[in-house]
Structures are given as C-alpha cells and as structure tokens.
Amino acid sequence: MSFFDDAQRVFDTATQGEGPAALAILVDDSGALRIVDSAGWRPEALQSEYGARTIFQVTRGQRGVRVAGRSGSHSCTLESSVPGTLDHVGDARRLLDLPRHSFL
Numbered sequence: 892m893s894f895f896d897d898a899q900r901v902f903d904t905a906t907q908g909e910g911p912a913a914l915a916i917l918v919d920d921s922g923a924l925r926i927v928d929s930a931g932w933r934p935e936a937l938q939s940e941y942g943a944r945t946i947f948q949v950t951r952g953q954r955g956v957r958v959a960g961r962s963g964s965h966s967c968t969l970e971s972s973v974p975g976t977l978d979h980v981g982d983a984r985r986l987l988d989l990p991r992h993s994f995l
Contacts, residue, residue, distance in 0.1 A: 894945065895967060898960040901947045902969040905956050912951040917943035918962075934959045934966075 892900075901916060915929035915937050929937055929948050938946045938961055945962035955972040 902958040916947040918945040
C-alpha cells in the first residue's frame with residue numbers, strides 16, 4: 892500500500908466515528924504505531940517531536956473531518972464537511988485495528 896492509500900484508509904475510518912477528535916497516528920522506521928493526542932500541534936512538529944517517519948493527524952469536530960498526512964517528501968490533506976460526534980477511545984481502537992502492513 893502507498894502513503895496515499897493509507898491516508899485514505901485513515902480518513903475513511905475517521906469519518907465513520909462520532910464526536911470531536913484530535914489525535915495523531917505516528918509510524919516509526921520499524922513500522923511501530925503510536926497514537927497521541929494532537930490538539931494544538933502541527934503535523935510536522937509532531938513528526939519531529941516523536942521521530943516519526945509517517946504521521947496522520949486526525950481532527951474531527953462540528954465542521955467535519957480532516958486528516959493531514961506527511962511521510963518523507965509526500966504530504967496530503969483530506970477533508971469532509973460531514974459533521975460528527977466523537978468516541979476518542981473507540982476511534983483509536985478502530986484505527987489500531989488497521990493491518991500493520993498497511994503503513995509500510
């Protein structure tokens with residue numbers, strides 16, 4: 892899978908959730924995942940702070956869903972104006988259920 896395919900999968904999962912969310916999915920060089928609270932952070936700052944190879948920052952609120960992704964020289968932003976409500980823990984669990992290989 893490519894970076895852009897992974898971004899689309901994260902976005903698709905995020906749009907299925909409910910309520911506000913501010914989290915980042917970080918992938919290191921070994922492919923290990925880390926999910927952190929991303930409120931108040933820019934994607935490049937989170938990537939630098941945690942030494943992540945790839946980051947998908949998920950923001951969901953009353954206005955809709957936004958996923959900002961960065962990996963090496965690639966970046967993308969996916970947005971939807973569909974409003975939702977949040978289950979932060981449930982969202983993290985669903986995002987963690989993505990196959991590990993989908994981030995490589």
